[in-house]
Amino acid sequence: MHPQRRTVFKLAGAGALAVSAPLGLSACSADPTGGNARTRTTNNRQLRVKKTDIPVGSGVIYPDDGYVVTQPTAGQFEAFSDVCPHQGCPVRQITSDNRIHCLCHNSYFAIADGTVLDGPAPTGLARATFVAEGDEIVVKGVK
Numbered sequence: 001m002h003p004q005r006r007t008v009f010k011l012a013g014a015g016a017l018a019v020s021a022p023l024g025l026s027a028c029s030a031d032p033t034g035g036n037a038r039t040r041t042t043n044n045r046q047l048r049v050k051k052t053d054i055p056v057g058s059g060v061i062y063p064d065d066g067y068v069v070t071q072p073t074a075g076q077f078e079a080f081s082d083v084c085p086h087q088g089c090p091v092r093q094i095t096s097d098n099r100i101h102c103l104c105h106n107s108y109f110a111i112a113d114g115t116v117l118d119g120p121a122p123t124g125l126a127r128a129t130f131v132a133e134g135d136e137i138v139v140k141g142v143k
């Protein structure tokens, strides 16, 4: 008696499924680490950088070596692992207000000591050992 009305409902139902399925699949299959997650492990790579390359009040991330080197105040240097303690993404940004930023889930760390300032990271960045040699900082590893 109302075949046209029944047809309309079927189309609406199919349309709703077509719209919702990609959202569900997207949420389930997304890799929040962008495929770059690492677990925190010992890093014995040595990194040698010029002190003048590290801006005062900020820092530089060295992704190939896995370190962040900072200079919170003039002449005071710090070094950290670049592995975010939340889910292992490498931190990849120093923000304009000089915080170390993990882009995966927006954890922020202090350049002075690597502590968590905001976000889901349960702990701060691991400290790296380093020495000052003349005009260079030599980062020796993370234990």
Ligand code: FES
Pocket (backbone or CB within 6 Å): 084, 085, 086, 087, 088, 089, 102, 103, 104, 105, 106, 107, 119, 120, 121
């Ligand atoms: S891995 Fe989640 S905030 Fe860094």
